[in-house]
Amino acid sequence: NAGVTQTPKFQVLKTGQSMTLQCAQDMNHNSMYWYRQDPGMGLRLIYYSASEGTTDKGEVPNGYNVSRLNKREFSLRLESAAPSQTSVYFCASTGQTYGYTFGSGTRLTVV
Amino acid sequence: RKEVEQDPGPFNVPEGATVAFNCTYSNSASQSFFWYRQDCRKEPKLLMSVYSSGNEDGRFTAQLNRASQYISLLIRDSKLSDSATYLCVVRMDSSYKLIFGSGTRLLVRP
Secondary structure, eight states, X not given: OOOEEEEOSEEEEOTTOOEEEEEEESSOOSEEEEXXXXXXXXXXXXXXXXXXXXXXXXXXXXXXXXXXXXXXXXXXXXXXXXXXXXXXXXXXXXXXXXXXXXXXXXXXXXX | OOSEEXXXXXXXXXXXXXXXXXXXXXXXXXOEEEEEEXXXXXXXXXXXXXXXXXXXXTTEEEEEETTTTEEEEEEOSOOXXXXXXXXXXXXXXXXXXXXXXXXXXXXXXX
């Protein structure tokens, strides 16, 4: 039972490059989320998808786009990476119960 | 003002000590409350939910005061393995969005 799988685990980008962070869950959860975590800031919601076919902005959506490809997969895209996007990114999912299951995170550095 | 506020710590306590963490939230419409644990360079994991009547799970006790918009976590008989960051978390609406505090760091020393 893999839970939530994120790829890649680490990435270094140059300013202006683009990339997509992948997330997949095998728990048949309806809702999926992308958070970023910065020192002293806690986890901040970037985008979420309450159900397949819907996406909504969270607290810090600027500079990001998302795609809910199907029920299992929710990707996060950085079109033109900036140093301010250096962070740890977590994907999470939840079903009808209250708890979130998180992926192990992607550590992104933009130079 | 942050929606969920916690003392960042660190709390540095000896093994066997009792330690309490507090958290306040600003939105009175908040529906559900949780404590998550996050180890260094790992993902957050659900520790326990927080119910209005208070609830206990082994050495851990959580309390909620809706009138004061205050949540607490008490850890008794601290173990070295309790060293981690504890995140206070609030769910605001039916979309299941969670709002996280910045976390309180606990260090348990031998």
